[in-house]
Amino acid sequence: QVQLVESGGGVVQPGRSLRLSCAASGFTFNDFAIHWVRQPPGKGLEWVAVILTDGNNKYYADSVKGRFTISRDNSENTLFLEMNSLRVDDTAIYYCARAKLRFLEWPQGGFDPWGQGTLVTVSS
Amino acid sequence: SYELTQPPSLSVSPGQTASITCSGNHLENKYTSWYQQRPGQSPIQVIYQDTKRPSGVPERFSGSNSGNTATLTISGTQAMDEADYYCQVWDVSTAVFGGGTRLTVL
Numbered sequence: 001q002v003q004l005v006e007s008g009g010g011v012v013q014p015g016r017s018l019r020l021s022c023a024a025s026g027f028t029f030n031d032f033a034i035h036w037v038r039q040p041p042g043k044g045l046e047w048v049a050v051i052l053t054d055g056n057n058k059y060y061a062d063s064v065k066g067r068f069t070i071s072r073d074n075s076e077n078t079l080f081l082e083m084n085s086l087r088v089d090d091t092a093i094y095y096c097a098r099a100k101l102r103f104l105e106w107p108q109g110g111f112d113p114w115g116q117g118t119l120v121t122v123s124s
Numbered sequence: 125s126y127e128l129t130q131p132p133s134l135s136v137s138p139g140q141t142a143s144i145t146c147s148g149n150h151l152e153n154k155y156t157s158w159y160q161q162r163p164g165q166s167p168i169q170v171i172y173q174d175t176k177r178p179s180g181v182p183e184r185f186s187g188s189n190s191g192n193t194a195t196l197t198i199s200g201t202q203a204m205d206e207a208d209y210y211c212q213v214w215d216v217s218t219a220v221f222g223g224g225t226r227l228t229v230l
Contacts, residue, residue, distance in 0.1 A: 035219065045159070045167065045210050047219035059217045062125075100157070100172050107214035110157025112169035112178055 002026040002113055004096050009118030012086055022079040022096030022115055029077040033099040033106040036070060036081050037114075038092035048094070049081065053103065064090075086122045093117040126215035128222035135228045142198040144225045146211030149192060154213040156194040158187060161224075162207045170209075171196060203229050 008020040022034070036048040049060045049070040058070050069082040079096050095117045100109030129147045136142040146156060158171040169178050171187035174194065184199045198205055206229045211222040 044224045045221045061218065095166060108155045109172045110169055110212055114166040116166055
């Protein structure tokens with residue numbers, strides 16, 4: 001079945017870096033855009049970034065632009081999020097989520113499925 | 125930036141119909157998705173492209189979108205439907221979520 005498994009979360013000091021991974025299985029990875037979405041403890045969902053199928057087209061939320069980099073390895077069916085200059089307000093559960101629809105229809109269909117999430121805590 | 129507004133909470137009795145609204149400027153011109161998130165779990169998509177139901181989602185979940193308001197309707201609400209619900213759209217080059225609605229079934 002379709003599965004997304006995040007890893008790489010942990011506790012990190014403000015200003016430091018962290019790299020998250022998301023291993024995908026059960027579908028043709030190359031056919032789908034993939035997103036990162038985060039959720040601060042006790043709060044709502046916030047979209048972070050998306051990377052399209054070829055890995056060259058990427059979009060970011062203003063809150064992370066210039067600090068976070070999304071990438072993918074289609075040969076390994078893996079998604080990454082490189083997070084630099086981390087701030088206390090980056091503390092959240094980070095989910096990877098596949099686009100519901102393939103190829104160019106990806107903006108229309110939202111996110112399905114989601115991974116189980118990985119917790120990132122930024123604290124001194 | 126585009127904004128989506130949801131009521132923070134809604135209560136419904138078992139067996140009744142729950143209607144959760146999501147408001148945004150000219151929302152009918154965008155495709156709306158809805159997500160259910162039970163406590164301690166990852167979100168699950170329950171509606172996409174305004175009205176479509178992913179495989180495995182019960183038929184009691186339905187969606188509509190007209191004017192400035194999208195609505196998630198749960199008919200014959202069950203105790204297991206108690207959860208947070210989020211609407212979401214894509215605007216220009218950004219995904220936008222509503223603030224979420226906590227549905228209580230009592």
